[in-house]
C-alpha cells in the first residue's frame with residue numbers, strides 16, 4: 052500500500068512555482084499577486100487563509116489579505132471585489148467560503164472577474180471546464196489531479212466513483228476524471244445522498260474519491276481490494292488531548308481501509324495540502340494570462 056503524501060507532492064509543485072517566480076524577478080518583472088478576502092472569523096477559515104498567505108510568501112508570491120467584519124453587508128463585499136477586479140496589480144481573487152448568511156455566495160462568485168477567478172467557481176470557469184476549454188480548475192479537484200500525476204497513478208480506462216456532488220469538489224472532480232486529459236479517461240459514477248446501495252457502487256470502484264463531508268463514512272467493506280482511495284473530507288472533532296484541542300478526520304475510515312488499497316491519501320497531510328498547491332498554480336496561470344506571457 053502506497054501512502055499518497057500531500058506534503059511531498061505539494062512541495063514538488065511549489066518548488067517548480069518558486070523557480071518560475073525567480074525567473075520572473077530576474078527579468079525585472081513583478082511577482083504574481085493573490086488577494087484573499089476573509090469575512091468574519093470562522094476558525095477553520097482563519098486557518099486555511101493563514102496557510103494560503105504563508106505559502107504565497109514561501110514561493111515568492113505577493114499576497115494581500117482583506118478582512119471584513121462578520122456583520123459586513125453584501126454591498127460592502129461586492130465593492131471590495133470590484134476594487135480588486137479593477138486593480139491591475141492583483142492577479143487572483145479568492146473569497147473564502149462559507150460566507151455569513153446575510154451575503155449571497157452566488158452573487159459574490161459571479162462578481163469576480165473570470166480572468167482572476169483562481170478558485171474556478173465562476174459560472175464562466177465552470178462552463179469552460181465542462182467544455183474541456185482552458186480555465187481555472189477548482190483548487191481541490193486540481194490538487195487531486197496533481198497528486199495522481201505526482202505519484203503516476205494510472206487512471207485511463209478505470210472506473211472512478213466520486214461520492215458527493217458539491218460545486219467545489221464532487222462535480223468538477225467527476226468532469227476531470229471523465230475528461231480526455233492525462234490522469235482522466237476514467238468511466239465515472241457520481242454518487243450522492245439519493246444513490247441506492249452506495250456501498251455496492253463503491254465496491255465496483257478502481258478509484259474512490261470521498262467528498263461528502265461525513266467523518267469516516269467509507270468503511271473497509273465498501274472498498275475493492277487494490278483500489279485507489281482519495282479522501283477529501285476534513286471534519287474537526289473535539290479532542291482535549293490534542294495540541295489544538297481538535298483532531299481532523301477524513302471521510303474514510305483510514306485504519307481499516309488503508310490495508311486493502313493500492314494507494315490512499317491520509318488526512319491530514321493529503322488532499323488539503325494539494326488544494327493550496329492547486330490555488331498557487333492557478334494564481335501563476337492568471338498572472339501569465341493577464342501579463343501576456
Ligand SMILES: Nc1nc(=O)c2c([nH]1)NC[C@@H]1CN(c3ccc(C(=O)N[C@@H](CCC(=O)O)C(=O)O)cc3)C=[N+]21
Pocket residue numbers: 098099102145146147148149170190191285299318319320321322323324326327330
Ligand atoms: N473560496 C474558497 N476556496 C477554497 O479553496 C476553500 C474555501 N473557500 N473554503 C474552505 C475549503 C477548504 N480548503 C482547505 C485548504 C487547505 C487545507 C489544508 O491545508 N489542510 C491541511 C491542514 C488542515 C488543518 O490543520 O486544519 C491538511 O489536510 O493536512 C484544507 C482545506 C480550502 N477551501
